[in-house]
Amino acid sequence: MTVLDIVFWLLAVISIGAALAVVFLQNIFRAALFLVLCFFAVAGLFITLQADFLAVAQVLIYVGAISILIILAIMLTREMWRGNPGGRFQLPAFIIALGLFGVMVWAVINTSWQISAELPLVPTTAAIGSRLFGEGGLLLPLEIAAVLLLAAILGAIVLVREK
């Protein structure tokens, strides 16, 4: 077992533990904080995969921006103390989630994946740059993403402002 393996398992346990805490904690503010921890652990996992840009993007967007939005949204609510009450679908949802998990694991284990023999590219940022903007790149989804963000700005402002 190499150091990398140890780090991987550590991060995996932290991310799954944090994710479980998000689901099971009653206090939604604490749940949000555990979500941040989960995002951080995932960023760490990206680093173990040598995807440094992805890790930074994960920290920038998820830890930096999305978490702030979630926490602000929680702080805007008036009756935070009500917490996260369980519904009557808790048990069926749990069973279905477990079933889905089982199927996923079965599918992942039983498929013969093609594993690339190439070594990971380092550093990745420039490579991602030319993949996104270069010849045969992903310009189309990029521009659609801009329109998507515009729609999100419009929608958020319309829905929050008083009538």
Add this chain to the structure above:
Amino acid sequence: MLTDYGYVGLFLIIAILFAVSMPLLPLTLSLLGLVPKKPNPIKTSTYECGVETIGKTWVQFNFRYYFYALLFVVFDILIVFLFPWATKLKQLGAGAFVAVLAFLLILMVGYIYAWMKRVLEWK
């Protein structure tokens, strides 16, 4: 590259150990009886941690914060797209520049909209 992040990891581990040992140290010392424990009201009161709280600590935030957070998210995502472009600015050439310009232009309409609708003002 991984070794560089290894140093970050090492730093993190030391930080966590430090943070955990600081509150544990006085606790263990008092458990072992090395330090005397004689509490009185003045000693247990909050010390240099701000004023004592009155009422509930949970206050509802002004919803205007939400607009700022949302615009922050949008432009944060913009940065993530601009950064890889900037690293290869010269090689990518005019085509990519136009694409980025279009991207910025579309988002700028959203920004102008937010500005003109006085969403960014604090009243």
Add this chain to the structure above:
Amino acid sequence: MSLKLELLTPELSLLIFALLVILLDLGIKQKKVLAGVSILGLLVSGGFVLTLWGRESASAFNGMFLVDPFALFFKLLFLIAAGLVILASQDYVSKFARFQGEYYALILISAIGMMLLATTGELISIYIALELSSISLYILTGFLKDPKSSEAGLKYLLLGAVASATLLYGMALVFGLTGKTRLTEIAQAIQTIPLTTLLDSPALLLGIILLACGFGFKIACVPFQMWVPDVYEGAPTPITAYLSVASKAAGFAVIARFFYTTFGVPDWLSLNWGILFASLSAITMTLGNVIAIAQTNIKRMLGYSSIAQAGYLMVGLAAVGVASMADTLGRSGLLFFLASYTLTNLGAFIAIIAISNKIDSDLIDDYTGMGSRAPLLALGLTLCLISLIGLPPTAGLIAKIYIFNAGVHYGLLWLVVIGVINSCISAYYYLGVVKVMWLGAPVSEEKVPSSWALRIVLALTCLGVLVLGIIPGKFVQIAETAVRIFTS
């Protein structure tokens, strides 16, 4: 890299007009102008679509952006639907007077999303285009900001997010297996994997199922129809109409292209998802029709009816799957049915908008005697309901014959029999509304007036329904050309 800008003109022009609407809204007091600008944008975009029609199929962005008659057909359909919805909103917008500009802009933006959805052949673009059309619709659903509308918007958003996640899982599995994001390359990669049944590659099996689930939400087939009644009831009625036709058509467009291109070869693979859609189709139409009978709110009833219609449409998908590469009838039947369904359902909703705007109720019981209070509206609604059943002389009949013919032709007789039985069941509740309107005693003698905009749109849709029903030849031809040249 040649950008081939002319291929992008329909989307690009519409985007420019959408931005224009947003910016004009900031300075203009007279909001009716914005509706005019939006309509103008749709017309310009439609004009560009027509100039591209009949040209050789081409692609831009290295095969990510496909311009073929199939895509152009759908683009025209979305533009028409968006235009009719904007015209039909003219009275309704007074309910959110302050946000009219945003309303029109979001309708245009979601139309762009749907157009892109019909035209892209690449996983990432498909996903983002889907999100673009969906997010605009989530916002539009909650536009009224009353408790019902907000609840509808929130429900739609949450369930839609789950569906998106499911879709992403499916895409991730397919991508992981093949290492490609372009649909044609995925198809080639799948053929190189030695497979005899789907069980040899559980990831592919799971990927197909999850993709079907994710897209199934968009077309609202059973068991992903849970959101439909609440969302249709709570959303502003023009948006309900838009959801029930354009959003659904976009879902069918992307499923038809995605599954046909990616999983069309080998035959046994195609057969697998053909059967999957056939069984979903049978459940969908039966459940939709049976529950629709019990509804008392006309928007909810049309919600369940649109689920049932999705069931009929899926007969076309099943035919595509079963016939695999040999298929022409399934896809052209799908296109014709979608065109007919779009006009019919829009017509029905426009009549409902006009009536409920005045009587301020969506209950079927309150439609009693509408035949004497608003004869023209009642006549239009009756025509559309008859077309939804599939009776002559309307488009619905031809569409059903066409799509059921495809089913029979490719050996799905059992499914077609279920479809015909279902059509008979559906006649019960559609004709129930007709009966209430014409034979019931009116609750008051007061006439139900309607604005000119609504009357014109209703007349247009009814005319379309009749033209497609009486002289379908030309349109059948268009549907057939639209699938013959299918760039992949």
